[in-house]
Amino acid sequence: MKAAYYTGDRTFAIESVQPPAPGPGEVAVDVAYCGVCGTDLHAYLGHMDARIGFHRIIGHEMSGVVQALGDGVDDMELGEHVVIRPLDACGECPACDAGHTHICHNLKFLGVDTDGAFQQRWCVPRHTVHRIPEDLPLEFGALVEPVAVACHDVRRSRLAAGEDVLVIGGGPIGMLIAMVAGQAGANVTLSEVSEQRLEFAKSQGFQTLNPKETDVGAAMYEKTGGKGADVVFEVSGTQPGVDTMTEAVSARGRIVMVAIHAEKPQVDMFKFFWREIELLGARVYEAEDFDDAIDLIAKGGIDCKAIITDVRDLDDIKSAFDALTTNPQAMKSLIKCS
């Protein structure tokens, strides 16, 4: 079978390897599709070499079909359609003790800290496997993982129907958050500097603001009768995004920190005090977020066709990564692995 190994700065080696057999407690999955995550792109650009090395199969936004079961796995059937929640917790740290295994102090992320899904067969621990409906296109199944991120972010916000939401940043995760929040009955506004992404957001029925042209905080206060956004998702990872989050949010509003801020931004702590604002960090997902994402996609709540920008073969994986690097307006590229 084929496997795509990241082998250093912007290179993949497509290798022919022996299909792996599942170890005890593992499930072997024939990978159907695997999406390219922002993390994969970072890896491809050489930003994560210290963590992943130079002979690593990356990829984790996948769908597939159960091909074999390891010893002790007796609650699955061959041929079932599945997706993988790519987290392996230590089970022993204080976060695991408290039941927060998804933010385990020693968390292994499958496809980053272990080999991942840009290969034709992937063996994973049984506890990471979620079934998806047989009649759900496997292309759409590959979107479960990023949609689960969005479901987790929205769940962390305690969003209620009818609330005013601002999403700062309209990349794939920001757009999925907007979709999940919209499905939850929120009035969603998306702030983004790219005109193409703004057009995409409009085509999905969202209100939009371009911070190059508009004071987003003032606009949110105006459009909500002086209240501000009940919930703000900061997905931009920028200082202006962090400025906007406190400017746009309502008294007692909730801000969800989705973005990865490599630098420490300046934050308006006075506003947090003055208006009793709440900030909630949100990372990856828990099992119920995967269940929610599967349900949401299965009922047609996510416009999967619009999110999938293109589908390429595993042999063409480099071209998919290069296209994403040069086309930041793209949403989600899938790699067909089967």
Added chain:
Amino acid sequence: MKAAYYTGDRTFAIESVQPPAPGPGEVAVDVAYCGVCGTDLHAYLGHMDARIGFHRIIGHEMSGVVQALGDGVDDMELGEHVVIRPLDACGECPACDAGHTHICHNLKFLGVDTDGAFQQRWCVPRHTVHRIPEDLPLEFGALVEPVAVACHDVRRSRLAAGEDVLVIGGGPIGMLIAMVAGQAGANVTLSEVSEQRLEFAKSQGFQTLNPKETDVGAAMYEKTGGKGADVVFEVSGTQPGVDTMTEAVSARGRIVMVAIHAEKPQVDMFKFFWREIELLGARVYEAEDFDDAIDLIAKGGIDCKAIITDVRDLDDIKSAFDALTTNPQAMKSLIKCS
């Protein structure tokens, strides 16, 4: 009767004035004691002139005795011992609409935006009045307001008995938060740079850390078996305090922003994301915090004697403020107004 007017940079004028009569819906209170708040000290030092002007009676941490009732007030008796929750909300803004009147967009703070309690008789709206037990010393009653701040901060944190708490900053509010958290069954550690305040904290039974000598974040992780503080109260208003809050807190831990940060500090947003930390702004109090504070003081849960550094007459108000300015180790100075 006498009233102390702030009349500009570090000056008070003690004036003889006609005792005020309560308007409709108001209660006239003969002020017994009024504590000096950090806000009063800011006013005294001329930092709030634009807001308060140059002929303002400040003060709000008071206790007193009901002297007269305005028209329409039929649920109080003359002679009752009371304290005042010095907030007057507009009742019409989005925060009031949502029930958060204490963070009203147009909030008037009595004793800042209106005349306050450094006088012998104070007329206030009925809705601001809380009864205190007759057998509670009125000196202790003057601590209800700052203790209510601490009760609000602790309530915002959703603190549970047995949790590990770090209080960053050991001034009067930090010390009261430590006391309220301790009464709630928390394991309290207080971080402070002043040796005198550290000694005071130790005398109250708290564990202490001096950030000049110890890496507070590492120390909190060590003393909690690698977990970190479940709840951190940032009361220092400093960049090092903001650094420590994210270093010391546990995964899914709660940080309560109590301090007023005039500058925007740099905040480790990555840590918020990575460990799903929560930040909760907390400002003043709600009615139930006053009720909680009265109950806590009445049952002896706050060491009021230790908190009260000194008591001076209204005529000596300037000396009290000057003493606080030169003695930052002082906790609470009371002015005897009766």
